[in-house]
Amino acid sequence: MSVLIGKATRVLVQGITGRDGSFHTQGMIDYGTRVVSGVTPGKGGTKVHSVPVFDTVEEAVRVTGANCSVIYVPAALAQDAIYEAVDAGIPLVVCISEGIPVRDMLEVSAYLDGKPTRLVGPNCPGLISPGSCKVGIMPGFIHKPGKVGVVSRSGTLTYEVVWQLTGAGLGQSTCIGIGGDPIVGTRFADMLALYESDPGTQAIVLIGEIGGSDEEDAAVLIRKSISKPVVAFIAGQTAPPGKRMGHAGAIVSGGSGTAQEKMARLRDAGIPVAKTPSEIPGLVSEALRPKVRTKLKLVRPKRAAKKSAPRKRARRR
Amino acid sequence: MNLHEYQSKELFRSHGIPVPPGETAETAEQAVSLGDRFGYPVVVKAQVLIGGRGKAGGVKVVRDRESLEREASRILGMDIRGLAVRRVLVTPAAEIAREYYVGIVLDRRNECPLLMASPAGGIDIEEVARTTPEKILKIPLDLRGLPAYRARIAARFLDPDPAIQKQIVPILQKLVRVYRDRDASLAEINPLVVTSKGEVQALDAKVTIDDNALDRHPDLAKLRDLSAEDSGETQARESGLSYVKLDGSIGCVVNGAGLAMATMDLIQFHGGKPANFLDIGGSSNPDKVTAAMNILTADDRVRAVLFNIFGGITRCDDVARGLLTALDRLHTRIPIVIRLTGTNEREARDLLSGRGLTALSDMDEAVRAVIARAAEAA
Numbered sequence: 001m002s003v004l005i006g007k008a009t010r011v012l013v014q015g016i017t018g019r020d021g022s023f024h025t026q027g028m029i030d031y032g033t034r035v036v037s038g039v040t041p042g043k044g045g046t047k048v049h050s051v052p053v054f055d056t057v058e059e060a061v062r063v064t065g066a067n068c069s070v071i072y073v074p075a076a077l078a079q080d081a082i083y084e085a086v087d088a089g090i091p092l093v094v095c096i097s098e099g100i101p102v103r104d105m106l107e108v109s110a111y112l113d114g115k116p117t118r119l120v121g122p123n124c125p126g127l128i129s130p131g132s133c134k135v136g137i138m139p140g141f142i143h144k145p146g147k148v149g150v151v152s153r154s155g156t157l158t159y160e161v162v163w164q165l166t167g168a169g170l171g172q173s174t175c176i177g178i179g180g181d182p183i184v185g186t187r188f189a190d191m192l193a194l195y196e197s198d199p200g201t202q203a204i205v206l207i208g209e210i211g212g213s214d215e216e217d218a219a220v221l222i223r224k225s226i227s228k229p230v231v232a233f234i235a236g237q238t239a240p241p242g243k244r245m246g247h248a249g250a251i252v253s254g255g256s257g258t259a260q261e262k263m264a265r266l267r268d269a270g271i272p273v274a275k276t277p278s279e280i281p282g283l284v285s286e287a288l289r290p291k292v293r294t295k296l297k298l299v300r301p302k303r304a305a306k307k308s309a310p311r312k313r314a315r316r317r
Numbered sequence: 318m319n320l321h322e323y324q325s326k327e328l329f330r331s332h333g334i335p336v337p338p339g340e341t342a343e344t345a346e347q348a349v350s351l352g353d354r355f356g357y358p359v360v361v362k363a364q365v366l367i368g369g370r371g372k373a374g375g376v377k378v379v380r381d382r383e384s385l386e387r388e389a390s391r392i393l394g395m396d397i398r399g400l401a402v403r404r405v406l407v408t409p410a411a412e413i414a415r416e417y418y419v420g421i422v423l424d425r426r427n428e429c430p431l432l433m434a435s436p437a438g439g440i441d442i443e444e445v446a447r448t449t450p451e452k453i454l455k456i457p458l459d460l461r462g463l464p465a466y467r468a469r470i471a472a473r474f475l476d477p478d479p480a481i482q483k484q485i486v487p488i489l490q491k492l493v494r495v496y497r498d499r500d501a502s503l504a505e506i507n508p509l510v511v512t513s514k515g516e517v518q519a520l521d522a523k524v525t526i527d528d529n530a531l532d533r534h535p536d537l538a539k540l541r542d543l544s545a546e547d548s549g550e551t552q553a554r555e556s557g558l559s560y561v562k563l564d565g566s567i568g569c570v571v572n573g574a575g576l577a578m579a580t581m582d583l584i585q586f587h588g589g590k591p592a593n594f595l596d597i598g599g600s601s602n603p604d605k606v607t608a609a610m611n612i613l614t615a616d617d618r619v620r621a622v623l624f625n626i627f628g629g630i631t632r633c634d635d636v637a638r639g640l641l642t643a644l645d646r647l648h649t650r651i652p653i654v655i656r657l658t659g660t661n662e663r664e665a666r667d668l669l670s671g672r673g674l675t676a677l678s679d680m681d682e683a684v685r686a687v688i689a690r691a692a693e694a695a
Binding site for chain 1: 423425428442459460502527530559572576579581583585586594596628630679680681
C-alpha cells in the first residue's frame, strides 16, 4: 500500500520536451511508472520516448486520462503550469521546478484554496511508492517496498536516509520530498495525516530542517492525532542565523526556526529525534519492534495507581 | 538580497513614502561637504548589511563640521561584525517627537504577508514580540493588499492624533505596494517617526528582495553591493554554487542543501568544526568542482576538505572525473577525504584509486577521517 501514488497513477509530464523533462520521463518509465502523456505548448502531435505530446493539459487529460501531473518547466513559467494543471482538474500536481518567486507561490496558494487539487512542491524531488510508481527525479534503485513512510524537505538527504533504511532491511511505503521553499503545497502535517490513514504504513520518518515552523506544527499534530510511531531528524544545527542554506526556505530569521527549537518541540511531543542520519534505521526498527514488554506494563497500573494517587492529591493542594 | 538603508530609502521615495533627505559619502571630505550643504546638526550612519550598527557605534549625531569630519572618518574605518564600512549616509538630524515600528514579513505558517505595527518603535521588534506582544498589531494581507479601513485601524493603534493618522495611512498602503510589486521578503520602517513639526517620515529603512524574483527587477538586481559580502560567496554565486562561510577548519563540498547541512552537523557531532556550507547541486561539471575547491582553498583556516556525494541522478564517476580535473588544475596540498555512494560508485572508486585517492562509502566514517586529517595538518 502507499499514499498519493500507486499502480493506478497515470502521469502527465508538463515540460516533457525540455532537457530535464525528457531525461526524467525516461527515468520514470524505466521505473515502471505509467507516463501517459506530455505537454509542451507548440509541440503537440510529437512524441518523447513514445509518449504523446499535447499542446494543452486539458487535451492531454481528456485523451489520455492522466490523473497526476509532474512539472519540469523553468521557474518563470511554473506558476502558469500549475494553474493549467489545476484548471484541468488534475487531483495531484507535483512541481519539481526550483527558483519560483515567493509571490508566485502565494498567489498559487490562494488560488488552490477550496480546490480539490493537491500540490506537492515546488523545489522538490517528487514522490515514490517503491515497486509501483515514481513521480519525480529520485534514483529509484535505492528504494525498497515496505512499511516506512518518509517525508522530507530535502532531496539528497532523503536519498541518504532512504538508502540507509533500505540497507537495514527497512522498506518504504511512500517517500516524498515536500520541497525546500518557504511556501509549499503539501506540508508535514498533510503527509502525517495521509500516512496515519494508510494501512500500508506502519512507521513514519520525518526529515526537517531549519526555517519556518512546519516541524513544530507537526509535533503538535503528532501528539494530538498520530498513533503510528514517528522518528525525526532535523538538519542545520550548525547553520548561522540570517543565512540562507541553499534552500530558499532554510533560514533562521529573528531567532526562530532553529534546529534546536524544532528538536526540542519534537522531543517534548515524545518523538525520538536522531542525532545523526545513521541513527535513524535503529530508531525505526525499535519503533516497529513488537512490544514484548506490553504484558508486564499491563500488570503495572495497579501498583502505579497507588503511587500516583497521592501525587495527584498533593498537586491539588 | 538585502538592500542598504540608503537604497531602501531610495526605493521608498520612488513609491511616495516620505523619507528625510540624505546622501551617501565614501570619504570624510565628501561627508563634510554634505554636512555643509544640509546644515548642522546631521546624522552619520554606517551603511552595512548587518544589524546592530547603532550599538557598535556606527550611527552618530554631530553638531558641527569638525565633529562630522572626525566621526565620518572614524565610522568609515570601522569594521562592524566583520564587515568593513565603506559608505556612510549623511542626513539632517530631525527633532523626533514619537517613533513607531512598521514592517511587512512573510508569514509562512499562514501563507501570506503580515503587516506588523507597533508603537514601540526604534527598538528590536523581536524583543518587543518576546516581552510585550500586546504592543504589536498584526494584520494578515491578502490579494486586496491593505484596504484603507485596515490601514486606519493600524494608524489608530500607533498614534492618537487624527492628523498624524491621516499621514500614516498612505504610508502603510505604499509600503504594502513596495512589498508586493517589488517582490520583497521584508520591508521595514524602524523607526517611523513623527517630527516635532508633525511630519511622519521613514527614519530608517530595511528591504530584502526575494532572490528568486531578481530576474524581473533588473533595476534592483544591480543594487547588489559586492563589497559588502564575502568574496567566496560572490565567487560561489557567479559559479552557480550555494556557499556560506563559517569559521571552522573543515571544508565540505556536498551535493544537495539538506545533505550539506547534515554533513556540517555531523562534522560538529564528531568533534570537528565545519568551515562552510557548500552545495554543488546536481552538477558534476569539473568547472563547478574547481570553483568549489578554489573557494575552499582560498580560506586559510581550511585544513582538510570533505567531499560528500550521494549519487542519484548525479553519477559518482562524473563527480570523480570533475574532482580529478579540478585537482590537476589546482595543485593543492590540502588533504581531501572523499565519500561517494550511489549511482556508478564502483566506477568512481576505480577512477580515484588509479590516482592514489580512496573513497569511503560511509558518511560517519568519512567525517571521522576528515577530522583526523585536519588535526594532522594543523
